[in-house]
Amino acid sequence: xxxxxxxxxDSIQALGNxxxxxxxxLGRAGVFLLSSLxxxxxxxxxxxxxxxxxYSIGVRSLSIIIVAGFFVGMVLxxxxxxxxxxxxxxxxxxxMVSLTLLRELGPVVTALLFAGRAGSALTxxxxxxxxxxxxxxxxxxxxxxxKRIITPRLWAxxxxxxxxxxxxxxxxxxxxxxxxxxxxxxxxxxxxxxMQASVEFYDDIIKGLIKSLVFGLVVTWIAVYQGFDSIPTSxxxxxxxxxxxxxxxxxxxxxxxxxxxxxxxxx
Amino acid sequence: MRTRLMELAVGAFIVMGIIGLIxxxxxxxGLSATDAGDKYTIKAYFxxxxxxxxxxxxxxxxxxxGRVSKVYLDTEDYVAVxxxxxxxxxxxxxxxxxxAILTAGLLGEKYIGLTVGAEDEYLADGxxxxxxxxxxxxxxxxxxxxFSKAEE
Numbered sequence: 001x002x003x004x005x006x007x008x009x010d011s012i013q014a015l016g017n018x019x020x021x022x023x024x025x026l027g028r029a030g031v032f033l034l035s036s037l038x039x040x041x042x043x044x045x046x047x048x049x050x051x052x053x054x055y056s057i058g059v060r061s062l063s064i065i066i067v068a069g070f071f072v073g074m075v076l077x078x079x080x081x082x083x084x085x086x087x088x089x090x091x092x093x094x095x096m097v098s099l100t101l102l103r104e105l106g107p108v109v110t111a112l113l114f115a116g117r118a119g120s121a122l123t124x125x126x127x128x129x130x131x132x133x134x135x136x137x138x139x140x141x142x143x144x145x146x147k148r149i150i151t152p153r154l155w156a157x158x159x160x161x162x163x164x165x166x167x168x169x170x171x172x173x174x175x176x177x178x179x180x181x182x183x184x185x186x187x188x189x190x191x192x193x194x195m196q197a198s199v200e201f202y203d204d205i206i207k208g209l210i211k212s213l214v215f216g217l218v219v220t221w222i223a224v225y226q227g228f229d230s231i232p233t234s235x236x237x238x239x240x241x242x243x244x245x246x247x248x249x250x251x252x253x254x255x256x257x258x259x260x261x262x263x264x265x266x267x
Numbered sequence: 268m269r270t271r272l273m274e275l276a277v278g279a280f281i282v283m284g285i286i287g288l289i290x291x292x293x294x295x296x297g298l299s300a301t302d303a304g305d306k307y308t309i310k311a312y313f314x315x316x317x318x319x320x321x322x323x324x325x326x327x328x329x330x331x332x333g334r335v336s337k338v339y340l341d342t343e344d345y346v347a348v349x350x351x352x353x354x355x356x357x358x359x360x361x362x363x364x365x366x367a368i369l370t371a372g373l374l375g376e377k378y379i380g381l382t383v384g385a386e387d388e389y390l391a392d393g394x395x396x397x398x399x400x401x402x403x404x405x406x407x408x409x410x411x412x413x414f415s416k417a418e419e
Contacts, residue, residue, distance in 0.1 A: 062280065159281075166288060167283065197323070197376055201296040
């Protein structure tokens, strides 16, 4: 009897331990974000650093984003046409493709690709810096690694993501137009006209951009935090990189639901 | 040289973002660059809008000449009021112009179709179109049909 109680107590203790660990990590990540952003504006660690980070995070993600956007748009065109033609309303194809991309797929798929393409690289880079003791060296020299390494990367992600998401949606809409108009024979005027009649600049385009701003911040935050907090061994870095992709993807999908619910105003 | 290329790429990236936003605004959301200066507003009262919304097209003979800018309910007479902005280039709408709420296709969006009359004077900013025809509501049509069948 006593043994049983002991076992129950043990498992409760394990649960408490795990929750405290999680909470602690969350707190560390929060303090980490605040103290990196405390250093102020995007250019605070030197503009050159920011440009370099936007280059490696944003510009170099451009090709994957554009190719992915074009294919997603083409698939939406095909699928949408098949569904809409059942109701005899192929003319609404432009509306369907553009609203799907602007409201959901643009921000979300871009963020997922971004987490895989740029987030993992960020984590591995910072993790390796830690493993090779560059970060400790900086601290020894009296340079704050948060300000020097983390701040420009956070800002670069924050700036790059909305641009990438916008280009993703734009290319996707053209992909949908290509398939719909040239291959399936949807009327060109109907495609663009119905789209223009139903897409709202603020409600669809700006709200989509707000979503991608949030995703940009969250994904880069998770990536740099995982790198900074990793165990500085080869195993620790590989674990941190995996964690980045998994946690960032889940965070994006979860946040997307919350943001959509707030924006549609139904909760 | 390396930094110059990199800075060029980043600059081009940000310019692409801005151009993308402008293209998106003009081409996708149909936000027009022309300001309110070359438009004038006219009103029309309808008994039933049947799903007409703001930003719907106002057309004449199938050509878009303006957009619906505001839709609200007149709380005294309980009729729907539609305010529409017409391009200044279409300033020769006669006083007895009629307005009807039409549907593009079977399931398409609602729009307003204008037909000119025969008067000599033209509608000015803030004028009201007297001759209006409400949207066809499917349920009412079916109701009328059933009613007339029952009477036979």
